[in-house]
Amino acid sequence: MATVEGCLVASTHRGCKALSSSFEGGVNSVILSDGMTRGPVVQFANTKRCNELKQFIDNPENFKELCRVFNSDSRFARLLEVKVGIAGRKAFLRFKCRTGDAMGMNMISKATQKALKFLKNEHFQDMDILSLSGNYCTDKKPSAMNWIEGRGKSVVVDATIPKDVVKNVLKTTVDEIVSLNISKNLIGSAMAGSVGGFNAHAANIVTAIFLATGQDAAQNVESSNCMTIMEKTDNGDLYVSVTMPSIEVGTVGGGTHLDAQKTCLKIIGVAGANQENPGQNAQTLAKCVASTVMAGELSLMAALAADHLVSAHIAHNRKK
Amino acid sequence: MATVEGCLVASTHRGCKALSSSFEGGVNSVILSDGMTRGPVVQFANTKRCNELKQFIDNPENFKELCRVFNSDSRFARLLEVKVGIAGRKAFLRFKCRTGDAMGMNMISKATQKALKFLKNEHFQDMDILSLSGNYCTDKKPSAMNWIEGRGKSVVVDATIPKDVVKNVLKTTVDEIVSLNISKNLIGSAMAGSVGGFNAHAANIVTAIFLATGQDAAQNVESSNCMTIMEKTDNGDLYVSVTMPSIEVGTVGGGTHLDAQKTCLKIIGVAGANQENPGQNAQTLAKCVASTVMAGELSLMAALAADHLVSAHIAHNRKK
Amino acid sequence: MATVEGCLVASTHRGCKALSSSFEGGVNSVILSDGMTRGPVVQFANTKRCNELKQFIDNPENFKELCRVFNSDSRFARLLEVKVGIAGRKAFLRFKCRTGDAMGMNMISKATQKALKFLKNEHFQDMDILSLSGNYCTDKKPSAMNWIEGRGKSVVVDATIPKDVVKNVLKTTVDEIVSLNISKNLIGSAMAGSVGGFNAHAANIVTAIFLATGQDAAQNVESSNCMTIMEKTDNGDLYVSVTMPSIEVGTVGGGTHLDAQKTCLKIIGVAGANQENPGQNAQTLAKCVASTVMAGELSLMAALAADHLVSAHIAHNRKK
Amino acid sequence: MATVEGCLVASTHRGCKALSSSFEGGVNSVILSDGMTRGPVVQFANTKRCNELKQFIDNPENFKELCRVFNSDSRFARLLEVKVGIAGRKAFLRFKCRTGDAMGMNMISKATQKALKFLKNEHFQDMDILSLSGNYCTDKKPSAMNWIEGRGKSVVVDATIPKDVVKNVLKTTVDEIVSLNISKNLIGSAMAGSVGGFNAHAANIVTAIFLATGQDAAQNVESSNCMTIMEKTDNGDLYVSVTMPSIEVGTVGGGTHLDAQKTCLKIIGVAGANQENPGQNAQTLAKCVASTVMAGELSLMAALAADHLVSAHIAHNRKK
Structure with a gap:
């Protein structure tokens, strides 16, 4: 990730740690569709x-x-x-x-x-x-079209995190983080009249990875479309998912040939074209983006929920 | 502008040339409101x-x-x-x-x-x-809230370009470019269900300037909200305006202290805090963003309109 | 309510029954703002x-x-x-x-x-x-403006329903109905790119009351903007609220003077102008609309949740 | 049409008169798609x-x-x-x-x-x-889904009206009405954050016809989704179109069997099921709705444009 905001890296790291302790042993991901558009x-x-x-x-x-x-x-x-x-x-x-x-x-x-x-x-x-473009694509502009129809890679990632990992790594509770996700990412964004912005800070992670791997950072506008869902499972654990219908990335072309960017792509193991299965490198990169976004969402939401937990406890004690 | 897309610079340059020949002798700009938000x-x-x-x-x-x-x-x-x-x-x-x-x-x-x-x-x-954030701000997510209420600097810039400059510099006609603006930037974006994306490629310019001047590039999501309007005046000239209600920029803090970025800010004459009139440097930078976006809009729209002009002529001749 | 759909009346009636057993002994309501607009x-x-x-x-x-x-x-x-x-x-x-x-x-x-x-x-x-109208009002068209800024009466109503009433009257459980509300009214509407449509069927009730009381039924478009929220309280009961920012109603003018419509207004006790406190009759009518919508939401959501409850039980047994 | 607003009928009538003098000898209409949805x-x-x-x-x-x-x-x-x-x-x-x-x-x-x-x-x-419904349908709620994907009948109607008919029947000029349509129905609605509401008053006509013909008036929410386009042709005449992607109507079921409503359907010639070509009656009714909406749009927009014309003239003379 390329960013001048240092705590973004640390925060995402904590989310990754929680995800690596998930029941799935990491993150599951699916590509719902893969196709660039021009309208x-x-x-x-x-x-x-x-x-x-x-x-x-x-x-x-x-x-x-x-x-x-x-x-x-x-x-x-x-x-x-x-x-x-x-x-x-x-x-x-x-x-x-x-x-x-x-x-x-x-x-x-x-x-x-x-x-x-x-x-x-x-x-x-x-x-x-x-x-050649009638804005029906829609490139670098907010639109329900991309949210509903997808553009580039449509990716969903999810994981189930044991409740004790939520407590020990994320320093909050399943109930707290689930409830905050509803209040902020679903209700809050709905109140603000958002189409596709049902998340905490997906754009931060998308932009950082785009810059690091030579993508077109202006496409962050639609690539960061994202809905974060958190639910308490029947066993009391945390189910978390991130739905991103319009991630636009490539591993060839654009700024992917620049030295620093190419190195980043190599570290992820997706530099250049996939010879056996054309398109697979770009898909893997898109999954990477979504997984890192999920880590970032977990960490920031946990921090906000923990703040609330602390202040709620203080308030509770103060009343007594 | 920081970009790997070379023709973005050339294209914007052409738009600037046309604007410098406007009746106003450049671009007029107003700040409708100035205020960061947290919800x-x-x-x-x-x-x-x-x-x-x-x-x-x-x-x-x-x-x-x-x-x-x-x-x-x-x-x-x-x-x-x-x-x-x-x-x-x-x-x-x-x-x-x-x-x-x-x-x-x-x-x-x-x-x-x-x-x-x-x-x-x-x-x-x-x-x-x-x-502390309930997504009612709304930071780094698409939202009607920012489009309607503004965030950061709400800026409008406009200019009136003589018809012969449209012909000689932009290589199209007032009728062609006005008509295309309606078909693509108004009707096309409306068909795609866009809120705030009534432009050709504002995000390209916003992102390039944000990177060059040390802004938070993730905020291009709302900072590139933009409506481009083109109209034929009673005298047959081209009135063009760009309305951007949520440009989030600063000249202190963030990445503005980095060497390359600070140099860019100095060139524009807005590095650091304005001692006499706090906030004026950031407002000037926002006006700069909007003006450059207008140059970019003019140039790209002119290119698309010129393509149409050419192909329409060919078609016309072919029929004969 | 004026409707040809008989079960709409029966269903709303059940919701009313549940609400009359709330801890508040009915429904609480507030008027956030009251003002017609023209843009x-x-x-x-x-x-x-x-x-x-x-x-x-x-x-x-x-x-x-x-x-x-x-x-x-x-x-x-x-x-x-x-x-x-x-x-x-x-x-x-x-x-x-x-x-x-x-x-x-x-x-x-x-x-x-x-x-x-x-x-x-x-x-x-x-x-x-x-x-005189530039669609910035916005009259009889969907718009984020009315959702965010309100038009006519902005009303919120809420109530807390004991868990045993949820069980005995609504035939479902607090967990089931709360969960369904999130899946359908929040996530489902967000997936469909809705601005202001976070409810099950507010428009049914709004239209029925509008026709019965002589309102302008075409204004149903924005008057039925509504977000339904359901939450489990710390005691395990059901908190339910309905937020409707743009209910446009009157008790004088329009079709309110027609015999049948006037009779309906009299039954509610809001016919004509309020002499002591101008505007209070119309506000009461707006509260009435929102309260009935909440009854309708409760009943339909309960029915859908109960269906799920039944089928989930069958599935569960079948697996054994 | 069933309405208590008398001038709605008169106004629509004037629009119809203008349309009957079109070059097409009336209105052209197409059904883009026909399908009810459940999500x-x-x-x-x-x-x-x-x-x-x-x-x-x-x-x-x-x-x-x-x-x-x-x-x-x-x-x-x-x-x-x-x-x-x-x-x-x-x-x-x-x-x-x-x-x-x-x-x-x-x-x-x-x-x-x-x-x-x-x-x-x-x-x-x-x-x-x-x-059974997850609001992905979307029934009786605003949504980009219905605007983009259509629901019920997706209809477009258009006509070209000679400039002298614009002058003599609509009492305005082609330039005035075209310009106002851009300012109000395109730019104004875009400024208000509308998705699908790019018209003057489609909901008035939709609601009136729905009540008269036994439709579900609550469905005016999405049935009145509409974009009105007006353009000056190369010959200086007025091209006008109305695009309505989600008109939900039927000629059997609902309130279509009631006496008054059935009579209305008979007058239009679409009562009951079409025996030879099932679905054709409902499609004809949908075309009827869209055509009448176009008449209503023409008439109201002409009235607003004429007001402007008059006041602009007065202002112009006054300055002298």
């Missing part, structure tokens, strides 16, 4: 034509043809789906594709341009391509 | 007590007393308001205060803690202070 | 002039003068505040005022028009009044 | 199992089997897709299905229950079905 906007004379474009793309045969064109440009670009949104006579096409171990914005931009030209030249000559 | 969550036995706390704080006499306590901790902290939100028996108190030339998170955290203790010890002994 | 949009040549308007209105002396003009039109209209939002060279002015026992849209529209003319004629002759 | 929430021991459920459902063979079970319950229910969202160890399954001419909430609820039992009994015995 151009095109325009027709009327909405009827927009709908014909949508029907065309939704047709499996046509989609197969579109994939062929889209994928022809790169060894790694693999079109997964095109989500078509229509506003009046404008159509927004959200292309989603696999991009190997690259974060993939350049790759998808080129392939999308090719696909648009194909659509225009071969099938919809009256289509006016307004812009 | 703790407290709890009572019932909502009636929450409301009594709200009534207490809303009372001018009590607020004056609260200010005295809050401000006593620092030469710079000056409490501006406390916005009280209530959810059941939980109250969220959004303290907003001036913080001189510091970004101010540490300053406001300490002062808020003091204010909470005062409220509890002197007036509401049954108040349970759950957490 | 016109005006335009200047540049953002600097917008800011001058904002500074003018924020000045206490000027605001007093503005109040005088605004209030002169009606016996009941009492201006509370004007929140100024600026986007480029457009300013959005959110007037908020007391409206006695009327819902108040007509009253505030007239008074706002008068205030705008005053501002233009006396102080800002270069101000271009684009529209 | 239950289930829980596993960990997120890994959630992901296995997601992978299972995403598998085409399994989905086919799931469809067979789901559809077996009704002549009309036809499962279209299941969108799986995961938050920690909770999975939200958004079933979307055709429901013939019924609005379809009851139909889909039953079928979803059946599908869940099948999944649990046959494939995922460790799945805990927490609730």
Whole structure:
């Protein structure tokens, strides 16, 4: 992690310690989906034509043809789906594709341009391509789209921490930390009108790792979308999970070739492209981000809960 | 700007060139408000007590007393308001205060803690202070709260660019760029369910300047909230504005003391605290951020609009 | 309640029964704020002039003068505040005022028009009044503005229900219903990208009462903004609250004079204007809405939790 | 339309008059998608199992089997897709299905229950079905989900109105109404933090038609999601469109059998089930709603724009 905030490292370290004592012997992680997106906007004379474009793309045969064109440009670009949104006579096409171990914005931009030209030249000559990006992607802006549909890697990690580890390592209780998570990360963020910000400080960890590993730090905006959930299990232990639908990372391209950054990637064991299984290095890095975020969440939430525990005890005694 | 993306610098430069030829001879800027926020969550036995706390704080006499306590901790902290939100028996108190030339998170955290203790010890002994942050701040998470209420510096910058500068420097037309801004930055972002993301790439510029000047890059989440507006004036020129309600920057504290970062601040002329008018350096830096974002918006939008112009012409000729 | 869904009445009735057995002997309710809003949009040549308007209105002396003009039109209209939002060279002015026992849209529209003319004629002759409503109100549309700032009556109601009442009347357990509320009303709504929709079916009750008492049913959109919270108390009982920041109701005007509707208002004891304390009838009606919503939430959530309880038991037995 | 607001009818009538003079000779309309949704929430021991459920459902063979079970319950229910969202160890399954001419909430609820039992009994015995609705649907609450994914009928209508009709019938100019639409319906709503509320007063028309035709008026919350777009065409005429992704209507069930309501449906020619093409009556009704909303938007926006036109002229003359 690259940060000038020293206690961020120490704090995350404590969370990691708690997680290493989990019943799972660490952290479980799943990749729900993996695909970079680009959402151009095109325009027709009327909405009827927009709908014909949508029907065309939704047709499996046509989609197969579109994939062929889209994928022809790169060894790694693999079109997964095109989500078509229509506003009046404008159509927004959200292309989603696999991009190997690259974060993939350049790759998808080129392939999308090719696909648009194909659509225009071969099938919809009256289509006016307004812009390669119509903010339907959505890149580096807050949006419900990325929260609901995902962008880059959609990752969930979880673990179950024994109640005595909560007590001895995190210095709080399962009840305290679970209750605070509801008050702050669920209710508090809901009161503030947040979409996707149901966490304590995911952005701190995301930014630190992005800088350390050569990612595009501006993409922190959506990559730090995160919901932290804490629950008391039937046995009284702490179930914790972190859901991050839009982590945008790569292990090739961008700043990943710089010396210091490359060294960091090597330490994690994900430098460069994965030869056997393209995309696996980037996925591992995304899991790494989410796991470290979970450590950071545990530690900060524990600190806040412990403060409350202490002050609540004092208050209780004072009353007597 | 600190970035590995070289064309970001070149692109912003072009925008700056266009802005320097504006009718205003550059950029106009206003600071709508200036105040860092912290939003703790407290709890009572019932909502009636929450409301009594709200009534207490809303009372001018009590607020004056609260200010005295809050401000006593620092030469710079000056409490501006406390916005009280209530959810059941939980109250969220959004303290907003001036913080001189510091970004101010540490300053406001300490002062808020003091204010909470005062409220509890002197007036509401049954108040349970759950957490110093209840995500009502909102720090490093997307939220409508920051978009609507502002956080840090709320800045608007604007300029009017002659139509021939649009043509010669930006290589597009007023009609093209205005129309694209509506399709992409207003309609596109609205279609994607964005709150506060009505721009092309504000986060790129915010992140680059934050890294270069020692800011907390994780705060780009809300600092890059931005609405870009472009309009054709009655004379056919281009009115452009950028509205950024939550730029969080400081010229002291954080990473501002590091050599490279301090040098950058010196170049802008805002290193350290402003002795005569505390807070003015940080405000100038915020205006700088917004102005550079506007340059970046102009340049990228012009490039996208020019692409469209070219392809539209080709299409037009082809039909013949 | 006016509805064709018979079981809605029966269900709400069960919730009421549980609430009547609460420790409080019913429901506690508070009015956090009371004010109808109208948000016109005006335009200047540049953002600097917008800011001058904002500074003018924020000045206490000027605001007093503005109040005088605004209030002169009606016996009941009492201006509370004007929140100024600026986007480029457009300013959005959110007037908020007391409206006695009327819902108040007509009253505030007239008074706002008068205030705008005053501002233009006396102080800002270069101000271009684009529209009496700039959607900054926000009337009959979803918006974070109403969720965060409130509109009409902001009401919170709560109660604590003994655990045996939860068991005998609601046919579930405190743990089950509390847990379901978190999964569905907090996490589920957050996953769906909701702002203000953290409840099970508030809109059902709001609409039914609105139709029965002559309100504007189209305002259900924001009037049903609601967060339902359920918590287990230290004694193992059920704390429940319903937070509704934007209930728009009146006991005069609109459809309140129609025979059937007036009869309904009389039954509640709030028909017509309250002579001694203008506005109290409308506030009582708003509390009534929130309390009935809480009954409806309790009953539906209990039914869903009970289903789960049954199926979980079956599953548990089946495994053996 | 059922309303106590008389001028709503008159106003809509004027909009209809303008639309009947459009170049298209009325209104064009498209149905982008048609499917009611229900989003239950289930829980596993960990997120890994959630992901296995997601992978299972995403598998085409399994989905086919799931469809067979789901559809077996009704002549009309036809499962279209299941969108799986995961938050920690909770999975939200958004079933979307055709429901013939019924609005379809009851139909889909039953079928979803059946599908869940099948999944649990046959494939995922460790799945805990927490609730038939997990607010991922989303029914009667604001949500980005419905705005982005659609619910019920997703409809777009548009028309191009000659500039002289704008002048003679709507009493404004193309430039004035286009400009106001941007300031109010796009920028104003964006400033207010709206998701899906980019219109002037869609809810008025939706509610009036819902009451008149026996729909569930509480569903106006999401049914009135709407973006109104106005643009000046190359010929100087007015292009207008209304995009409504989540209109929930039926021509059988609910209150459609009541005398007055049935009469209204008959007048439109959509009473009861369409025998030849099940679902077509409900789709026609949805198009009717959107078209009337467009008429209402045109008329109100024209009135506001005309006010501005008048006052701007006066101001202009006064200056002289």
